Amino acid sequence: MSAETKPLFGWQFLKFLGLGAVAAGANYSSRFALDPFMPFELSVVLAYLVGMVVAFLLFRRFVFGDAGDGTWRQAGRFAAVNSVGALIAVGVSSLVARVVLPAIGWELYPFSVAHMVGVMAPTVASYLGHKFFTYKPKKPKPA
Secondary structure, three states, X not given: OOOOOOOOOOHHHHHHHHHHHHHHHHHHHHHHXXXXXXXXXXXXXXXXXXXXXXXXXXXXXXXXXXXXXXXXXXXXXXXXXXXXXXXXXXXXXXXXXXHHHHHOOOOOOHHHHHHHHHHHOOHHHHXXXXXXXXXXXXXXXXX
């Protein structure tokens, strides 16, 4: 199957989800280490950065591959896509923790539940950003 006929959400997306879950685990668990030292939203941002490093390494190696224009350029694009994802994650986490869960009377680990929802929120947007921007192979320049 050529690159043009591959399904948008096929095997590659499943690998992205699986390895993304590993990176999300690093993100989610690191927040608990950060939480005692800072406000919730800041701990979510820093935990997101931990997850980003893990995700970049795993996605480059096992999901998308090297785009062919250098690790630092690829990492810059990865950071740009994940900046959007981080805004989504922090916004959703804060909204769920401070508005949604109190509105429905949820009292069982509200910040942990909110953070988990926030980590999952940017999944599809991140996949598409990485597929078509971060890891998109560079076309060779004509001779």
